[in-house]
Amino acid sequence: MPNITITAFERSPDRGKGLARDMRVRWALEEVGQPYEARLLSFDAMKKPAHLARNPFGQIPTYEEGDLVLFESGAIVFHIAERHAGLLPDDPDARARAVAWMFAALNTVEPPIFERDMVRILERDEPWFERRLAALEENIRKRLGELSASLGEADWLESEFSAGDLLMVTVLRRLHGSGILEDYPNLLAYVARAEARPAYQRAFADQLAVFTAASGGR
Ligand code: GTB
Numbered sequence: 001m002p003n004i005t006i007t008a009f010e011r012s013p014d015r016g017k018g019l020a021r022d023m024r025v026r027w028a029l030e031e032v033g034q035p036y037e038a039r040l041l042s043f044d045a046m047k048k049p050a051h052l053a054r055n056p057f058g059q060i061p062t063y064e065e066g067d068l069v070l071f072e073s074g075a076i077v078f079h080i081a082e083r084h085a086g087l088l089p090d091d092p093d094a095r096a097r098a099v100a101w102m103f104a105a106l107n108t109v110e111p112p113i114f115e116r117d118m119v120r121i122l123e124r125d126e127p128w129f130e131r132r133l134a135a136l137e138e139n140i141r142k143r144l145g146e147l148s149a150s151l152g153e154a155d156w157l158e159s160e161f162s163a164g165d166l167l168m169v170t171v172l173r174r175l176h177g178s179g180i181l182e183d184y185p186n187l188l189a190y191v192a193r194a195e196a197r198p199a200y201q202r203a204f205a206d207q208l209a210v211f212t213a214a215s216g217g218r
Pocket of ligand 1: 012013014015019020021022043046059060061071072073074
């Protein structure tokens, strides 16, 4: 039996598109070859004491390994990358730069992308909707332009695939269907390159199987 357990949505609102944040943890575990179990939670169960003891904010994902209990997907991916080979370079300077990309993905690139999704769901009927959406898309394009320039023709943000790429790609994937990513061909190719990795494919299939089972194949 695996000694790692993560939590994930029992029925993800994204209908198996792999946009919930357990996807990045699943992907990291697949990259380093660590088996794990997923404990699936309803929205109700996420707010109950048993889960609040794992994550004070009552969210998924969490990570349990022996006595260690972690929350925050970035911290979990960092922990996995520190404990196992394959997600951070050995060279200390390259490693520090890969960690900087992890923070950049979560602190600099993700906020306007996540906010755009929230606004589209929650503020669609508000009088300011179009203006707010345009402002957020301008912020997103600014960040993508900068990221695109930094990546250039390289395959990955550092010389080899790292946890920085893993987090960055999970963030950029939220733009699928928006038409925005298409304006940055090197970023579009970067996301496709990452999504083609066998570890990504296994993680995606596993989270999709959860949704398919919960919805009875519909
Ligand atoms: N900073 C935390 C982390 O990185 O771990 C944020 C965790 C988080 O936002 N968890 C969300 C959650 O538990 C699920 S991933 N939400 C329930 C709650 O707060 O009660 C966010 C998410 C949700 C839905 C979609 N979707 O439908 O596309 C995508 C992403």
